[in-house]
Amino acid sequence: MNSIKDARFIRQGVDMGTIRPVFKKVVWLDKKVNKATLFCSALGYYEAYFNNQRVGKFIFAPGWTSYGVRIQYQEYDVTNMLEECNTLDIALGNGRRYHGNPHEHYESITDREDALIAALLVEYADGTTAFYPTDDSWKCSKSNILESHVYNGETVDFNANTDEEFPVRVLEDISTELLIPQEGEEVREMATLSAVELITTPKGEKVIDFGQNLTGYVEWVVPAVKGKEYRLRHAEILDKDGNFYTDNLRSAVNEIKVISDGNEHTYKPHFSYQGFRYIRLENFDDDEINLDNFKALVVFSDMKRTGYFACGDDLIQQLYENIVWGQRGNFLDIPTDCNQRDERLGWTGDAQAFARTASINYRTTKFFKKWMKDLAADQRPNGAVTDVVPDLHDWWSDGSSAWADAAVIVPYWVYRTYGDTEIIENQFESMKKWILYMESKGSVRGLYDTHECHFGDWLSLDAGDEATGGFTDKNLIGSAYLVYSNRLFIEMGKAIGKDMSYFEELYEISLKEYRNKYINSGLPEHETQTANVLAIYFDLTDDINREGAKLVKDIEECGHLKTGFVGTPYLLHTLTKIGRTDIAYKLLFKKDFPSWLFPVTRGATTMWERWDGMKVDGSFATPEMNSFNHYAYGSVGDWLYTTVAGIDSDEKEPGYKHIIFRPLPTKALGYAKARILAENGEIISSWEYTGNGDECKFSFTIPNGSHATLYLDDEEYEFESGTYNTVFDYAGI
Numbered sequence: 001m002n003s004i005k006d007a008r009f010i011r012q013g014v015d016m017g018t019i020r021p022v023f024k025k026v027v028w029l030d031k032k033v034n035k036a037t038l039f040c041s042a043l044g045y046y047e048a049y050f051n052n053q054r055v056g057k058f059i060f061a062p063g064w065t066s067y068g069v070r071i072q073y074q075e076y077d078v079t080n081m082l083e084e085c086n087t088l089d090i091a092l093g094n095g096r097r098y099h100g101n102p103h104e105h106y107e108s109i110t111d112r113e114d115a116l117i118a119a120l121l122v123e124y125a126d127g128t129t130a131f132y133p134t135d136d137s138w139k140c141s142k143s144n145i146l147e148s149h150v151y152n153g154e155t156v157d158f159n160a161n162t163d164e165e166f167p168v169r170v171l172e173d174i175s176t177e178l179l180i181p182q183e184g185e186e187v188r189e190m191a192t193l194s195a196v197e198l199i200t201t202p203k204g205e206k207v208i209d210f211g212q213n214l215t216g217y218v219e220w221v222v223p224a225v226k227g228k229e230y231r232l233r234h235a236e237i238l239d240k241d242g243n244f245y246t247d248n249l250r251s252a253v254n255e256i257k258v259i260s261d262g263n264e265h266t267y268k269p270h271f272s273y274q275g276f277r278y279i280r281l282e283n284f285d286d287d288e289i290n291l292d293n294f295k296a297l298v299v300f301s302d303m304k305r306t307g308y309f310a311c312g313d314d315l316i317q318q319l320y321e322n323i324v325w326g327q328r329g330n331f332l333d334i335p336t337d338c339n340q341r342d343e344r345l346g347w348t349g350d351a352q353a354f355a356r357t358a359s360i361n362y363r364t365t366k367f368f369k370k371w372m373k374d375l376a377a378d379q380r381p382n383g384a385v386t387d388v389v390p391d392l393h394d395w396w397s398d399g400s401s402a403w404a405d406a407a408v409i410v411p412y413w414v415y416r417t418y419g420d421t422e423i424i425e426n427q428f429e430s431m432k433k434w435i436l437y438m439e440s441k442g443s444v445r446g447l448y449d450t451h452e453c454h455f456g457d458w459l460s461l462d463a464g465d466e467a468t469g470g471f472t473d474k475n476l477i478g479s480a481y482l483v484y485s486n487r488l489f490i491e492m493g494k495a496i497g498k499d500m501s502y503f504e505e506l507y508e509i510s511l512k513e514y515r516n517k518y519i520n521s522g523l524p525e526h527e528t529q530t531a532n533v534l535a536i537y538f539d540l541t542d543d544i545n546r547e548g549a550k551l552v553k554d555i556e557e558c559g560h561l562k563t564g565f566v567g568t569p570y571l572l573h574t575l576t577k578i579g580r581t582d583i584a585y586k587l588l589f590k591k592d593f594p595s596w597l598f599p600v601t602r603g604a605t606t607m608w609e610r611w612d613g614m615k616v617d618g619s620f621a622t623p624e625m626n627s628f629n630h631y632a633y634g635s636v637g638d639w640l641y642t643t644v645a646g647i648d649s650d651e652k653e654p655g656y657k658h659i660i661f662r663p664l665p666t667k668a669l670g671y672a673k674a675r676i677l678a679e680n681g682e683i684i685s686s687w688e689y690t691g692n693g694d695e696c697k698f699s700f701t702i703p704n705g706s707h708a709t710l711y712l713d714d715e716e717y718e719f720e721s722g723t724y725n726t727v728f729d730y731a732g733i
């Protein structure tokens, strides 16, 4: 049977400037049909219409992969859409990285031609088939999309002449062997938010507030005034005077322009998305503004929601909601650092920091399996992992520790959360290459301390405002991650029956070398909060109490956290590990700068990139790097699940086959409850102070097929599946 690989990539045969083309085919059917299937892919984005109806719900299809190695195609059953005469119209957008990226760093990959590939397969009732692949028999026309760009927005003219047909050009040089079936989750419109309020800013701007920082676009009714151009700009935040603020978007214009043809149209962008909470209406008369005419459509990868957390403190609850919104905003086919400025890239460091929390909130198996295959596809021959995946080829470095360790850490949390060993099989060679690369870059075997570029403890607070890389020694971080990633690799390798003895030996050596060089050296850059966190959390130290005391002293002396992207995910876990959950709670409850709750007190509805995104005086950090939707610090979410509510999965029986309940209640929170929809079913842990002294009600639910151990007040209890309620006097933390 024919497949999409028998079709050819095509593009418009005439120069259309920036106007987006629509490719067309008319297919007459004169026999009874059993089934009709449309296959489609593109270098760029496509949007397919069959008999004027949108095919499928996938936004930004065919998805973003390492295009030079693998390009997904989609398969749609269109049997129910058939008529006698069928028209197929497929619009082609610029897409990610195939065309039109404004960021100066990425120019060299913006000049590739975009192209479409598709095929309609008709299976007749009489057993015969007909196949209509893209070839030179297809036609194309201009769409009404005059310009479209992921970062810059879209311009649509409803007056445009879209009738004239032009020939297409077949691109024989693009191999269809790159095509692979859809692997990831489809990006879809997942929610609709109404406009909350129309604001007139001090500058006189008309601004709509949707009440939530989000990723997606606005669907709106374009007023019917022929020839008039209406414009929307997008922003995440208002400045301290209440004016619309876009400086932090850098070169991303995020502007939608629509020219009316005198008829009322409901419009939403086709090939562009924005990160925003506010829109500014430009060129609207006051009587043309009706809040009901504007809806925000929230767009992200259609993953199953699996984690829920609730507690008795409104600010911490809002922090949790912000963490989940951070994931919604940045799990868009690939895990992106941010959703608004001219970046929105698959930064590996951010993804590994957030992978554990993300995998509890939502089922990430398909999402991460696809992305990890791209990581492996782009991995350098020497084993170094690129900073962003899919790679952009002209980025300036690779192999940065913590970032590149996504190669191991992301599969680990998928494995640990779902007990899924397929991702280990898929990634085994890639993980191994990464560990061996680190091993090859040591001043002695076991250290990763001669690689030139590390991002370091990114955006930590211990190196002053300008020093984004933090104060912690970057070679210390590199060597610490060699030990840690190798340990996870060994655990995963054993889970699929591999001989890991070489790596076990490397582990022993690297631990010894680490202790020699970095523990007790007395150098200040070896004694930061992050250095001590890594020493304890990664089991690098032979004296957890000593490093623990240093960590506690540092926090108590300055009164706050200083950690960046490297230390933050492990900070509260580390304090719990040394028996100082009281300090962890103090950091969690802290409302003034710097803390997790500071942004919440300033009205944040997503996680900020920086602790000081907004300063205490209400001014902003440098617009050069100041996203208000960046999930890395949302990695505190896994501590809420595992320690506040107290649900974890035992590494020896991953996927919550053996559940570890270890809640650490505090009266300050009143109650906490987490619900996780694991492979075996629903897991619940909750506790609530009754108001009667130390009396605390606990409840635990264990699904069939799992068993649990509860650790409470130095006691250990074993449970089989079922629900268990108990009341216990527990003074709390």
Ligand code: BGC
Residues within 6 Å of the ligand: 337, 338, 343, 347, 349, 350, 455, 458, 625, 630
């Ligand atoms: C991104 C980060 C990323 C970093 C690399 C930034 O521009 O937004 O989140 O990890 O670069 O250090």
